Amino acid sequence: MIDPRVLRDDPDRVKAAQAKRGLSGDAVDRALAADTARRTAIADFERLRAEQKQLGKQIPQAQGEERAELLARTKTLSADVRAAETAQTEADEEWRQALLAIPNPAAEEAPAGGEDDYAVISEHGTKRDFEAEGFTPRDHVELGKILGAIDIERGAKVSGSRFYYLTGAGADLEFALVNMALDQARGAGFTTMVPPTLVRPRAMEGTGFLGQAADDVYRIEGQDTYLVGTSEVPLAAYHSDEILDAETLPRRYVAFSPCFRKEAGSHGKDTRGIFRVHWFDKVEMFTYTTLEDAAEEHLRLLGWEKEWLDKLELAYRVIDVAAGDLGLSAARKYDCEAWIPTQGRYRELTSTSDCTDFQTRRLGIRGRFEGGDVKPVATLNGTLTAIPRTIVALLETHQQADGSVRVPAALQPYLQGRELLEPVLG
Known part of the structure; x- marks a missing residue:
């Protein structure tokens, strides 16, 4: 608060x-x-x-x-x-x-306005010119079938709309992305974690997900627990009601977890494929630091996200999200949006938010500073990889005319050295 x-x-x-x-x-x-x-x-x-x-x-x-x-x-x-x-x-x-009920005041630097009022900070990589290459790109749904990587029909049969199976090369690709992301985060000094995906109401409320985002949250009836839509929730609540020694800051955690979202209000949006789904796996970075260092840490998180996207050889841009499009807890947020060839537009792949002391005040998390002064600390979060959207961007960006998909060099060691994902269907 x-x-x-x-x-x-x-x-x-x-x-x-x-x-x-x-x-x-x-x-x-x-x-x-x-x-x-x-x-x-x-x-x-x-x-x-x-x-x-x-x-x-x-x-x-x-x-x-x-x-x-x-x-x-x-x-x-x-x-x-x-x-x-x-x-x-x-x-x-x-x-x-x-x-x-009052959101975190947006940073003075954040653009005013709503969803379409973002500011483009930078663009990276080169969009492929498929016309010049002589073929029309397939979307990720068609590529997923050709590669035997994504089974949407059986996902819907078993679980309903916006569910899917990753099979064969698709499942291998998920584990490769997760392991590569965790290696990068460990190399940057993050502590790896596997947090619970069911949490009590206080954890959801403390992170700001029972306010404006409540309609998008799955509640387990009769247990008064919730399925998290991001591991930001259990990572923020990890130190609830604790006083952290300031000398241990920043504390950086990186977590792998399944995430669950109702996608309320998205009726008719991204109904094809696995871009917008009810369940997905994600690797999330999370930092506890001082309020004075929060803005710089925000840029560090953005830097790690850009490093990740560069390794995947994707064309992307970075935007400064407008105040009206911020979540309840965020004072400022940067999105990295990858170019999706068959959609002809940039789509959000990762994001990083500076939540200042908004969450720590709700969760009772403070730091003990020089002279014994006890005061709130800051929290920040940043997605390293949300698996389905990353797979969408990879398949569509690196596809070949025959339906195969080139594997970026950085990812090859995590896919048993494979340079190509080969079609299994004619």
Whole structure:
């Protein structure tokens, strides 16, 4: 959640940040009103509790009628104290919920506007000219059939729409990508992890996935647990309610995990193939660091993502995502979008977000700094590879006229030295 001091001391700044996301300032006004009501409730409870304690000291020394009056007042006051305590608890919860409804203020550098208002930072690689090469590119669905790599029909038969099987070369390609990604992350000093994919509500709420993203989350009925849509969730919650020694920062983790998303609101979008699916595997980077170093760490994460895409020999661009297209927790986000030949456009392949202290305030994660000062730390996340989309980009980018697919040199050692994925169907 946002720093309550910022809300109290500079509400206009928070309203301006809301406007940059395309949101009204009503949530800020509600939070300020809830804060006032909470402070009043606390003062009322403390006043009545102090009076109760004072009466408790007077009663043993009182006699006769005075004692009876004090006892009667104590009885009435006890009920008032209980009512005030209940009112304080309710006011605290209203204040908490009001704070939770306010997104992380977008960074000043983030472009204003919505989904289409991003800023292009850079472009990398060269888009293939298939016309000049003399053939029309096949899409990943057709290539997946030719290679015996993707079985969408049986995925739908067994699990429904937006599910699939990776078979043969497709399954080999997933494991190759995962192992290559983990090797790169280990080489950069990340600690590898395999986190749980079922989490309690606090982990989801603490990372901002029960707010605007709640409709996209799978909830396990009767267990009050959720399937995560990204390992960002269990990695952020890993140190919940802990105080980290500042000398151990940055702490960098990289996790492999399955991810589950309802894809709510995507009806009619990317219905063909495996670009937008309900389940996929992903390798995710995650960092705990100081607030002062968060912006630089954000660029480091972006650098590792670009290194990854360069190894895969993909044409891609980097965009600075507009404030209105940021998730609840992100103050700034960079996307790396790969060129998908048969779609004739760039599509998101990786992203990295700076969440500042938004998640750590929710999850109770702090650092102990010089002089014993204890304060929140920052969290950042960055996708290294989301398997289905990476496979889409690889197959379509590196396909040959005969339906085979060239394997980038960096990936070949992870595919038993194979230079080509060969067709298994004529």
